[in-house]
Amino acid sequence: DTAVSQTPKYLVTQMGNDKSIKCEQNLGHDTMYWYKQDSKKFLKIMFSYNNKELIINETVPNRFSPKSPDKAHLNLHINSLELGDSAVYFCASSLLGRTDTQYFGPGTRLTVL
Amino acid sequence: GNSVTQMEGPVTLSEEAFLTINCTYTATGYPSLFWYVQYPGEGLQLLLKATKADDKGSNKGFEATYRKETTSFHLEKGSVQVSDSAVYFCALKMETSGSRLTFGEGTQLTVNP
Numbered sequence: 001d002t003a004v005s006q007t008p009k010y011l012v013t014q015m016g017n018d019k020s021i022k023c024e025q026n027l028g029h030d031t032m033y034w035y036k037q038d039s040k041k042f043l044k045i046m047f048s049y050n051n052k053e054l055i056i057n058e059t060v061p062n063r064f065s066p067k068s069p070d071k072a073h074l075n076l077h078i079n080s081l082e083l084g085d086s087a088v089y090f091c092a093s094s095l096l097g098r099t100d101t102q103y104f105g106p107g108t109r110l111t112v113l
Numbered sequence: 114g115n116s117v118t119q120m121e122g123p124v125t126l127s128e129e130a131f132l133t134i135n136c137t138y139t140a141t142g143y144p145s146l147f148w149y150v151q152y153p154g155e156g157l158q159l160l161l162k163a164t165k166a167d168d169k170g171s172n173k174g175f176e177a178t179y180r181k182e183t184t185s186f187h188l189e190k191g192s193v194q195v196s197d198s199a200v201y202f203c204a205l206k207m208e209t210s211g212s213r214l215t216f217g218e219g220t221q222l223t224v225n226p
Contacts, residue, residue: 004156031212041151041200043216056213090156098208099145099164104157 003027006091006105013081014113020077021108023091029103031055031096032074034066037088037107046089049074050096081112115140119203119217126193126224134188134220136177136203144205146170146179146186147214151200160188160201193224 004025013019025032033056034046048056049068063079074091088109094102120135138144148160148170161170166181175190186203203217 033213035214041219041221043157043202043214043219045213045215048213092157092214094212096212098143098206098212099162100206100212101147101159101162102206102212102214103159104149106156 004091004093004103004105006089006108008108009106010109010111012111012113015081015083017081018077018079019081019110020075021089021091021110023074023076023105025072025091025093025103027093027103029093029095030071031094032068032071033092033094033102034074034076035090035092035104037090039087043090047074047076078110081110083112086110086112115144115205115207115215117203117205117215117217119201119220122219123221123223126222128195128224128226129192130224132188132190132193132197132222134201134203134222136186136188136217138184138186138203138205140184140205140207142207142209143181144207146177147204147206148175148177148186148188149202149204149216151202151219153199157202193222195224195226198222198224 031050033048047066091105092102145164147162149157161172163170163179204214
């Protein structure tokens with residue numbers, strides 16, 4: 001059974017379009033995250049939800065809007081896509097604690113043309 | 114703020130060579146420390162972790178010791194294999210920061226037969 005799953009795995013779209021990425025975890029965790037990995041492999045936190053409440057909101061354009069319908073799901077919607085949004089987006093989940101391991105999804109490679 | 118610095122890559126080794134990837138951190142408080150590995154085309158997997166000073170994390174022949182006095186968490190393996198070729202990320206986690214992971218830049222390791 002996949003612990004953290006994301007769909008789609010690949011997303012190719014035109015500039016200006018709106019797209020969504022979905023994430024689901026079956027680990028019973030209370031906290032979920034979105035990370036962005038750029039072309040140099042650098043990983044940076046974007047958002048985090050704990051029990052469906054937003055707890056981390058980094059300096060991310062307003063075009064990015066996360067939504068957590070329940071503890072097991074965290075979706076990412078992106079409006080008016082730009083070339084610079086091209087990256088790999090990783091979802092992760094964990095319990096909310098300093099020592100708890102975060103488990104990552106397989107990633108969604110977004111390419112904006 | 115909190116930060117993680119990894120040795121610059123890429124690192125290229127021959128099979129059975131000894132591996133060290135340096136990692137140092139800056140944190141206000143006592144973080145947990147992690148090493149994640151990313152194989153080509155895949156998501157991140159936890160390799161090992163340590164949650165307090167002097168703890169040693171180990172897995173698959175890799176080891177790292179949490180050194181508070183030098184704020185370091187260097188990754189070592191005595192004899193690398195071709196299958197260890199991947200990108201390795203050092204990361205820290207603080208309870209006070211929403212349990213986000215703060216990553217180092219990543220180190221690309223290539224092991225040649």
